[in-house]
Amino acid sequence: MLRKNQIERERRTDSAKREVNALAGQVVKNYINGRWVESKSKETQDIINPATGELLAKTPMSTAEETKAAIEAAKQAFDRWRRTPVFTRVRYLNRIRDAFENHFEELSEILTKEQGKAIDEARGEYRRTIENIECAMSAPSLQMGYNTEDIAAGIDEMVIKQPLGVFFCVAPFNFPGMVPTWFWPFAVATGNTYIVKPSPQVPMSQVRQFELIHEIGLPKGVLNMVNGGPEVVNTLIESPDTIGMSFVGSTRVGKLLYKKTAEHGKRAQVQAGAKNFLTIMPDADLERTVAALLTSFYGCAGQRCLAGGVVLAVGDIHEPLRDALVEGSKALKVGYGLEEGVQMGPLASKQGMENVLKYIESGVKEGAELLLDGRGIKVPGYEKGCFVGPTVFDKVTPEMKIASEEIFGPVISIIHVKNLDEAIDIIHANPYGNASSVFTSSGATAREYQYRVKAGNIGVNIGVVAPIATFPFSGMKDSFFGDLHGQGKDAVDFFTENKVVVTRWF
Ligand code: NAD
Numbered sequence: 001m002l003r004k005n006q007i008e009r010e011r012r013t014d015s016a017k018r019e020v021n022a023l024a025g026q027v028v029k030n031y032i033n034g035r036w037v038e039s040k041s042k043e044t045q046d047i048i049n050p051a052t053g054e055l056l057a058k059t060p061m062s063t064a065e066e067t068k069a070a071i072e073a074a075k076q077a078f079d080r081w082r083r084t085p086v087f088t089r090v091r092y093l094n095r096i097r098d099a100f101e102n103h104f105e106e107l108s109e110i111l112t113k114e115q116g117k118a119i120d121e122a123r124g125e126y127r128r129t130i131e132n133i134e135c136a137m138s139a140p141s142l143q144m145g146y147n148t149e150d151i152a153a154g155i156d157e158m159v160i161k162q163p164l165g166v167f168f169c170v171a172p173f174n175f176p177g178m179v180p181t182w183f184w185p186f187a188v189a190t191g192n193t194y195i196v197k198p199s200p201q202v203p204m205s206q207v208r209q210f211e212l213i214h215e216i217g218l219p220k221g222v223l224n225m226v227n228g229g230p231e232v233v234n235t236l237i238e239s240p241d242t243i244g245m246s247f248v249g250s251t252r253v254g255k256l257l258y259k260k261t262a263e264h265g266k267r268a269q270v271q272a273g274a275k276n277f278l279t280i281m282p283d284a285d286l287e288r289t290v291a292a293l294l295t296s297f298y299g300c301a302g303q304r305c306l307a308g309g310v311v312l313a314v315g316d317i318h319e320p321l322r323d324a325l326v327e328g329s330k331a332l333k334v335g336y337g338l339e340e341g342v343q344m345g346p347l348a349s350k351q352g353m354e355n356v357l358k359y360i361e362s363g364v365k366e367g368a369e370l371l372l373d374g375r376g377i378k379v380p381g382y383e384k385g386c387f388v389g390p391t392v393f394d395k396v397t398p399e400m401k402i403a404s405e406e407i408f409g410p411v412i413s414i415i416h417v418k419n420l421d422e423a424i425d426i427i428h429a430n431p432y433g434n435a436s437s438v439f440t441s442s443g444a445t446a447r448e449y450q451y452r453v454k455a456g457n458i459g460v461n462i463g464v465v466a467p468i469a470t471f472p473f474s475g476m477k478d479s480f481f482g483d484l485h486g487q488g489k490d491a492v493d494f495f496t497e498n499k500v501v502v503t504r505w506f
Contacts, residue, residue: 034220053384077221
C-alpha cells in the first residue's frame with residue numbers, strides 16, 4: 001500500500017513538474033468570462049522558485065482595460081447567477097471541491113514550488129482551502145433571513161439576505177492557494193460574481209485552480225481572475241460596477257486601500273499585518289509549549305500572519321524555555337519543501353530574505369543577544385535558494401525593531417517579563433492585534449488573558465490560532481480594518497444585504 005502511494009505521489013509530482021515546466025518563461029494568462037486570455041501588457045514580473053532560483057513563469061501586469069473586461073463579464077453574469085437556485089449554485093461549489101480534492105497532491109506541489117513552504121504545510125493549506133468551499137456549501141442555510149409576524153395588526157416584517165453584484169479580492173504571497181477561498185466561495189454561493197487578483201509573486205496556484213474551475217463548467221463570468229498590481233486593484237476599486245473588496249496583505253497597503261474603497265463608497269474587509277505575542281507562564285507545560293512555539297515561529301518560515309512574533313517568558317520559566325527553544329531550533333530540518341521530511345523551506349523571495357537579514361542585523365545592533373544565527377545557512381544542492389535558518393534572540397526589549405515590527409521570517413525574540421500584567425502592557429503598546437496566545441495550566445490565567453488581550457484571535461496553549469472556515473478570521477487594531485471578517489457567517493453578511501420587507505395584505 002505504502003509503495004502504491006509512493007508511485008502515485010511520484011506520478012503526480014511528475015505531472016505537477018510538467019505542468020509548471022510547461023509554463024517556464026511564459027506569461028500566465030487571465031481568466032475572464034470563462035476564457036483564458038493573454039494580457040497585452042508588456043510589463044511582467046518573474047515567478048521564481050525560491051528554493052532553486054529557477055524561473056517558473058512570468059506574471060503580466062494587466063491593464064485597466066483588461067480589468068474592466070473582467071468587471072463587465074462579472075456584471076453581465078450577475079443577474080442570471082443570482083436567479084440560479086441556491087442549491088444549484090452550491091452544487092457547482094461541490095464539483096469544484098471534488099476537483100481540488102482529486103488534484104490535492106498536484107495543487108500542493110505547485111504551491112510549494114512557487115511559494116517555498118514545506119510540502120506538508122502546502123497540504124495543510126489545501127485542506128483549509130477545501131474546508132472553506134465546504135463551509136460555503138451551507139449557503140442554503142447560511143443565507144436564510146428571518147421574520148416577525150404582526151409587527152402591527154396584520155402586518156409582517158422580514159429580512160432577506162440578497163447578493164449585491166461584483167466583489168473582488170486582493171491576495172498576498174504567503175497563502176496563494178487558500179486566501180482567495182476565505183472569500184469567493186461565500187460570495188459565489190450567495191449569488192454574487194467575483195474577481196480574484198492573486199499576488200503577482202505567486203499566481204500559479206490560482207492559475208491551476210481556475211483551470212479546474214473551468215473544467216467543472218462553472219457558468220462564464222461568475223468567477224474571473226486578473227493578474228497584476230496596483231493598476232488592476234485601483235481599477236477594481238474605482239469602477240462604479242464593483243461592490244466591495246476583500247484585501248489580505250500588509251498594513252501599509254491595506255490602510256491605503258481601505259481609505260480608497262471608502263472614498264468610492266465600497267464595502268471593504270482588510271486583513272492586514274501582524275506582530276503576535278506569545279506569553280509563557282511559569283506553570284506552562286514546557287515540552288508541549290516548546291513544540292507549539294517552534295511550529296508557530298518556523299512554520300512557513302515565519303511568513304504567516306499568525307506566526308509567533310515575540311515570546312514573553314514570565315518569571316522562572318525564562319531560562320529553561322530559552323534553552324529548550326535553542327535546542328529545538330537547532331534540530332529543525334531546513335531544505336527544499338518538495339523533499340519529504342523538510343520542516344522549513346526558504347523565504348518566498350530574495351527580497352523577503354534580505355528583509356529578514358536586515359532585521360537580524362538590527363537585533364544585533366540594538367543589543368539583543370543572538371543565541372542562534374540563521375544567517376549564511378547552506379542547503380546543499382540549493383545554493384541559489386532564499387534560505388535563512390532558525391534564529392533565536394534573547395535579552396530583547398519591547399522598543400527594539402525585532403520586538404515591535406513584523407519580521408515575516410524565522411526569528412524568535414525572547415523578552416523576559418516579571419508577570420502577566422507586564423506581558424499584557426507590552427502587547428497593548430504594540431499597534432498590531434492579529435493573534436496572541438498564552439501557555440499556562442491555570443484556567444483563571446487563561447480566562448484573564450482572553451478577557452483582556454486586544455487581539456482578534458486568542459490561543460490557549462495553541463501556537464497558531466487559525467480559525468476554521470465556520471469561524472471568522474478575526475483581527476484587531478492595525479491588523480484589521482472593517483467590521484465583517486473573512487470566512488463563515490461574517491463572510492455571508494459581507495456579501496449580502498439585509499433587505500427589510502414589511503407587508504400588509506387586504
Ligand atoms: P502586500 O500588501 O505587499 O500585497 C498584498 C496585495 O496587495 C498583493 O496582491 C499586491 O499586488 C497588492 N498591492 C501591493 N501594493 C499595492 C498598491 N500600492 N496598490 C494596490 N495594490 C497593491 O502584502 P504581501 O507582502 O503580499 O503579504 C504579506 C502581508 O500580508 C503580511 O503583512 C501578512 O501579515 C499579511 N497577511 C495578513 C493576513 C491576515 O489575515 N491578517 C493573512 C495573510 C497575510
